[in-house]
Amino acid sequence: xxxxxxxxxFQQIQRSMPDVPLVIGPDESAGFFYExxxxxxxxxxxxxxxxxxxxxxxxAFAGLTGEQVRRESPETxxxxxxxxxxxxxxxxxxxxxxxxxxxxxxxxxxxxxxxxRLVGRNHVVHIAxxxxxxxxxxxxxxxxxANPGPAGTPYDPETAVGVLVVDxxxxxxxxxxxxxxxxxxxxxxxxxxxxxxxxPYVGHGTFIAGVLAAVAxxxxxxxxxxxxxxxxxxxxxxxxxxxxxVDRGGWPDLISLSAGTANGxxxxxxxxxxxxxxxxxxxxxxxxxxxxxxxxxxxxxxAYADLPGYQDCxxxxxxxxxxxxxxxxxxxxxxxxxxxxxxxxxxxxxxGFRTPVPYVYQHSTYDDCRYGFPYACTCAHPRxxxxxxxxxxxxxxxxxxxxxxxxxxxxxxxFATPAVAGLVAAHMTAQRETDPRAARKQLLADNTAQAVVRxxxxxxxxxxxxRPVPVPVPVTRPGRRS
Numbered sequence: 001x002x003x004x005x006x007x008x009x010f011q012q013i014q015r016s017m018p019d020v021p022l023v024i025g026p027d028e029s030a031g032f033f034y035e036x037x038x039x040x041x042x043x044x045x046x047x048x049x050x051x052x053x054x055x056x057x058x059x060a061f062a063g064l065t066g067e068q069v070r071r072e073s074p075e076t077x078x079x080x081x082x083x084x085x086x087x088x089x090x091x092x093x094x095x096x097x098x099x100x101x102x103x104x105x106x107x108x109x110x111x112x113x114x115x116x117r118l119v120g121r122n123h124v125v126h127i128a129x130x131x132x133x134x135x136x137x138x139x140x141x142x143x144x145x146a147n148p149g150p151a152g153t154p155y156d157p158e159t160a161v162g163v164l165v166v167d168x169x170x171x172x173x174x175x176x177x178x179x180x181x182x183x184x185x186x187x188x189x190x191x192x193x194x195x196x197x198x199x200p201y202v203g204h205g206t207f208i209a210g211v212l213a214a215v216a217x218x219x220x221x222x223x224x225x226x227x228x229x230x231x232x233x234x235x236x237x238x239x240x241x242x243x244x245x246v247d248r249g250g251w252p253d254l255i256s257l258s259a260g261t262a263n264g265x266x267x268x269x270x271x272x273x274x275x276x277x278x279x280x281x282x283x284x285x286x287x288x289x290x291x292x293x294x295x296x297x298x299x300x301x302x303a304y305a306d307l308p309g310y311q312d313c314x315x316x317x318x319x320x321x322x323x324x325x326x327x328x329x330x331x332x333x334x335x336x337x338x339x340x341x342x343x344x345x346x347x348x349x350x351x352g353f354r355t356p357v358p359y360v361y362q363h364s365t366y367d368d369c370r371y372g373f374p375y376a377c378t379c380a381h382p383r384x385x386x387x388x389x390x391x392x393x394x395x396x397x398x399x400x401x402x403x404x405x406x407x408x409x410x411x412x413x414x415f416a417t418p419a420v421a422g423l424v425a426a427h428m429t430a431q432r433e434t435d436p437r438a439a440r441k442q443l444l445a446d447n448t449a450q451a452v453v454r455x456x457x458x459x460x461x462x463x464x465x466x467r468p469v470p471v472p473v474p475v476t477r478p479g480r481r482s
Contacts, residue, residue: 005182010022032121083254110182125259147467150178161254206223226242287421291332349406356403
């Protein structure tokens with residue numbers, strides 16, 4: 001059964017997609033979200049094979065309706081993917097989706113003959129742990145500097161490295177931050193609710209751009225508002241949105257992507273296949289977040305870094321805790337995560353530079369680390385009460401409201417990722433290297449820093465201007481939850 005917090009995030013994403021019924025998978029465990037009653041297949045002959053096979057299977061079994069099986073997208077499109085409706089999605093309350101399970105199983109024999117996957121769910125791609133960041137942003141004093149701090153490299157428009165950030169849009173006052181002097185792109189469509197409260201996930205893309213530009217000032221950063229106001233997008237749409245993003249300005253040197261999904265498989269996402277194949281033929285390096293589920297299951301597209309043919313064009317990034325000595329409690333891990341960087345309690349630009357902006361916490365902190373780590377991590381520190389809380393989690397009945405006045409502190413593999421993208425860009429500038437994939441290879445070969453993640457020593461990339469933050473000592477409280 002999915003934990004309550006996962007369900008709360010599911011409900012938030014469902015509200016952001018009112019016309020797309022969603023469900024938790026697989027089989028009600030907290031692995032991922034996907035569109036109810038829909039499967040994906042490759043365009044052309046494969047889509048026809050999938051449609052016919054599912055219809056025949058459904059017609060042969062009582063309780064399944066073959067007449068509902070139909071394609072719901074053009075015959076061909078740039079992403080090479082067709083949406084196939086296999087059932088009436090109903091209310092989309094997340095309580096199960098047997099039709100999609102039957103459809104997937106009906107293709108088992110055909111996939112065996114083909115030697116590859118023919119069908120998949122239409123997953124929700126989102127910004128990290130249980131569909132939310134490693135924690136929520138925390139205000140810092142107006143005078144507190146960024147961490148990583150701005151490097152001293154001068155900006156040169158002739159040699160600046162081009163970086164595309166695919167995320168939420170920029171906040172309206174982002175130009176007030178010196179870090180973002182050479183950052184442009186899409187603005188966030190709606191930053192605050194009707195009461196003037198900053199909405200969850202707003203500023204995520206702005207914060208990422210600030211981290212990247214601090215580590216690598218000689219960059220032209222473009223932020224695209226690709227994710228919705230809950231930080232999510234359907235897999236079937238994400239590939240097209242990625243193509244649109246690179247079409248608008250051409251393929252950049254680097255793409256920094258802090259979103260993804262697990263799918264219970266080791267062979268990638270059908271909805272991204274066409275984009276990833278095109279990426280492989282370009283010179284662009286994709287730097288992607290490993291995700292914040294504290295798991296070793298592949299998180300896509302970061303996990304492409306471990307697939308044959310993609311090792312040179314994808315770099316997957318996990319997060320280190322605030323002192324840089326070991327992995328952050330929330331960070332995904334495993335052999336598919338190729339490098340780790342500081343991702344806990346970083347400080348960068350958020351919003352409120354001109355006028356302070358209020359924010360109400362969505363989640364309460366736990367009494368202990370939800371993943372069982374012994375240090376005072378962001379699960380429990382700094383403490384706050386949120387609107388959405390599990391029973392017994394809240395200390396009071398009123399959620400905490402804070403004010404942002406420019407900078408904030410935030411945690412997640414979402415933010416370790418732009419630190420690494422920035423280090424690759426900075427290496428390109430320092431070494432006058434024009435090939436981002438060659439720069440990645442050189443950077444990793446020259447790096448000697450390591451950290452300990454789940455008992456294993458792993459490569460650690462530490463920005464020179466990053467300042468370690470001491471890990472808080474846990475405080476023992478009566479009646480603490482385990």
